[in-house]
Amino acid sequence: MIEDPLLTPYQLSGLNLRNRIVSTAHSSRYTSGGIPTERYRAYQEQKARGGVGLVTLGGSAVVSRDSPPAFGNITMYKDEVVGALERVVDSCRTYGSGVFLQLTHLGRRTTDHTGDWLPTVSSASLREPAHRAYPKAAEPWDEDRIVADFAAAAERAMAAGVDGIELEHYGHLLDAFASPWHLSRLSPDDRARATQLPERVIRAITDVIGDDMVLGVRMAVDERRADGLDLDAAHSLLRRYVALGIRFVNVVVGTIESATRLSEVIPGAGHKSAPFLDTVAEVKRSHPDVTVLHAAKIDDVATARHAISNGFMDLVGMTRANIADPYLVTKIRERRERDIRPCIGARYCLEGGTTGGVVCVHNPAVGRETHLRHEIDTTARRSRKVVVVGAGPAGLEAAHVAAKRGHEVTVLEAASEAGGQVNLLIANDRRRDLAGAVDWRLEQARKYGVEFRFGVFADETIVLATKPDVVVVATGGLARTPSEAGLHLADQVDDIWTVFEQPHRRYGRVLLYDDDGRYPSLDAVEVLAKAGNTVTYASPERSVGVEVGALNFADFQATFDRHGVTFAIARGLHCVEPHENGATMTATLETEAGAPAERVTCDAVFYAGGTNPNDELYHALRAHSSNEGRVDYDAFIRGDPQPQPHVPDSRFALYRVGDAITSRNMHAAILDAHRLALGV
Structure with a gap:
């Protein structure tokens, strides 16, 4: 039998890795005061338990006080970090994974009004758009102390037992002392001194770790800007670094000083898969004795296998794929690739600053490993008959989790197919990958014996006729109208669902009023614009x-x-007045501050205002239920069983999830269903 190239062991210097798949460094924001928490330990442990060959901690771990955490970074300038980091390392190593730590000085990619409120520093006083910091140009004494800080951080990493260190060399401090567009701001004398900083850092760390740890660099080999680092210059830099002790390179293409630049480095849905393979392959050809690692939208097994089997790289970063499914490697090894929960490119995991830490848009257990499970076992104390009404993402989540736990599950769906509102959103063809959240759940549910009845508009009589033990109402919501939001507008104003239902329609001049602020609003704007309409967003x-x-x-x-x-x-949208011809209208926009009104002439007006719950069935069933829809929130949050009142056997437990409760986003709806299904 031919061995899967992804599962072949790999020796990196003196470290033996069990396979070629890596979870690269990324910010989870699971720290407290810069110290890894139990949540962080559990999050990383799941990747090791799931079989990944190498886990890289940090994202990034900062070495100096004038590099305050900008996105939940680990603070490697604190001695107290060692014990917490050691617990994370031990947890991962218990399951056979190698463990690296990414070290950095953020340079200008942070702020000077947090932490100790010290001025930020870089090679030149060049403001970073993303974090809006104005760094001072580093003086010689700054460079001396930063080198010492890197060495001290390496000592702490060694004390914590990590196997290797990865230096961050793109978008942070070190590359600012190597990239032409930074160095061009300096005088010739200052430039000559500045270019020595990365090499001084490598020497200082090598003096600390010797041969006991592996040292590598994550660097941009092509910054894709006319005044930036190109591939030839990067080859020269890398050869110098290798001579000083660098043993691996994590290849990056691009820069990250703005959201647009970063979105190219970390491509999402609608972007080409693995867009930088040719560049990575060139690095490997030019540096055959250096371990080459790469991670940029390699989110499926076939692409990763192609990259390794063709020698484009030695190790493949499947970071977001391992967030979506930490058991990806186990499922490859067990030949269960169809069971792998797909990464759908939503990049919700990169919005941790607004979600309290990394979460996956359709894996509810991510970041909740201390009380929720990625893999569902047959844990039901007794099999019950569970009826789920609605086959959107929330209904499908409830169905497959309940079935995996050992229940008999029936799904009633009014439409002819599963998907719910996702089927509307993918009218924006750039976001068609969202359908993966539906397709995977549908296949999992069917695999575990869920019965689907499509084309059934479930009413009270139909549900009662199934003689259920548990009913989960996942009927979703209906688009909220302007009048329901308190806006008294003309009847000609339509909701954005109409846009998705007729994605190619040309209206002419269109106003979309966004009273919601979430993804569907912008999806609707994109659909309208691509259809050839002239769009004003308000x-x-x-x-x-x-x-x-x-x-x-x-x-x-x-x-x-x-x-x-x-x-x-x-x-604010004050009013919409139809013209006498009945075909056009004027929308009046006003500010709360009393600025002069703006009037927009348009052929169509659309309103985005979230949803109202489609809850008629839920309220009709309450009188027949044992719990009247009550949810014990403490048990619910833990995924523990819901209390069952002592009532006649003919009564059932009733619950609702997702938009059937109130306007929720996809992740919230799936999380509702997941936690509930664990407790029925």
């Missing part, structure tokens, strides 16, 4: 798509720019 918020993450917004913005979408921000 919102009462001070920014466009206020709930949309920066990286995903950069993708929307690219479409908006191409199609000439215009914006009216911090504007």
Whole structure:
């Protein structure tokens, strides 16, 4: 039998890795005061338990006080970090994974108004757009202390037992002392001194770790800008670094000083898979004795296998794929690749600053490993008959989890297919990968014996006729109208669901009023613009798509720019007045501050305002239920069994999830269903 190239062992210097799959460094924000928490330990442990060959901690771990955490970084300038980090390392090593730690000085990629409020520092006083810091140009004494800080951080990493260190060399401090567009700001004398800093750091760390740990670098080999580092210059740099002790390179293409630039480095849905393989292969050809690692939208097994089997790289980073499914490697080894929960490119995991830490849009256990499970076992104390009404993401989550736990599950769905609102959203063809959240659940549910009845509009009589023990109402929501939001507008104003239902329709001049701020609003704008409409986006918020993450917004913005979408921000929609011809109308936009009204002439107006619960069935069933829909939130949050009142056997437990409760996003709806299904 031919061995899977992804599962072949690999020796990196003196470290033996059990396979070629790596979880690269990334920010989880699971720290407290810069110290890894129990949540962080459990999160990383699951990847090791799931079989990954190498776990890289940090994202990044900062070495100096004037490099305060900008995104939940581990603070390696504190002695108290050692014990907490050691617990994480031990947990991962228990399950056979190697463990590296990424070290950095953030340079200008942080802020000077947090932590100890010290001025930020870089090679030149060049402001970073993303974090808006104005760094001072490093003086010789700054460089001396930063080198010493890297060495001290390496000592702490060694004390914590990590197997290797990865130096961050793109978008942070070290590359600012190597990239032409930074160095060009310096005088010849200062430039000559500055270029020595990365090599001084490598020497200092090598003096600390010797041959006991592996040292590598994560660096941009092509910054993709006219004044930036190109591949030839990167080859020269890398050869110098290797001579000093660098043993692996984690290849990056691009820069990260803005959301648009970062979105190119970390591609999401709608982007080409593994877009930088040719560049990575060139690095490997030019440096055959150096271990080459790469991770950029390699989110499926076939692509990863292709990259390794063709020798484009030695180790493959499947970081987001391992977030979506930490048991990816185990499932490859057990020949269960169809069971792998797919990464759907939503990049919700990169919005940890607004979600309390990394979460996956369709894996509810991510970041909740201390009380939720990635893999569902047959844990039900007795099999019960569970009826789920609705086959959107929430209904499908409830169905497959309950079935895996050992229950008999029936799903009633009014439509002819599963998907719910996801089937509307993928009218934006750039976001078709979202369908993976539906397809995977549907296949898992069927595999575990769930019965689906499509084309059934479930009413009270139909549900009662199934004689259920548990009913989960996952009927979703209905688009909220302007009048329901307290806006008294003309009847001609339609909701954005109409846009998704007729994605190619040309209306002419269109106003979309976004009273929601979430992804569906911007998806609707993109669909309208691509259909050839002239679109004005208006919102009462001070920014466009206020709930949309920066990286995903950069993708929307690219479409908006191409199609000439215009914006009216911090504007409320006061009224819409039809013209006498009945075909056009005037929308009046006003500010709360009393600025002069703006009037927009348009052929169609659409309103985005979230959803109202489609809860008629839920309320009809309450009188027949044993719990009247009550949920014990303490048990619910833990995924523990819900209390069961002593009532006649003919009664059933009733629950609702997702938009059937109130307007929820996809992750919240799936999380509702997951926690509930663990407790029925």
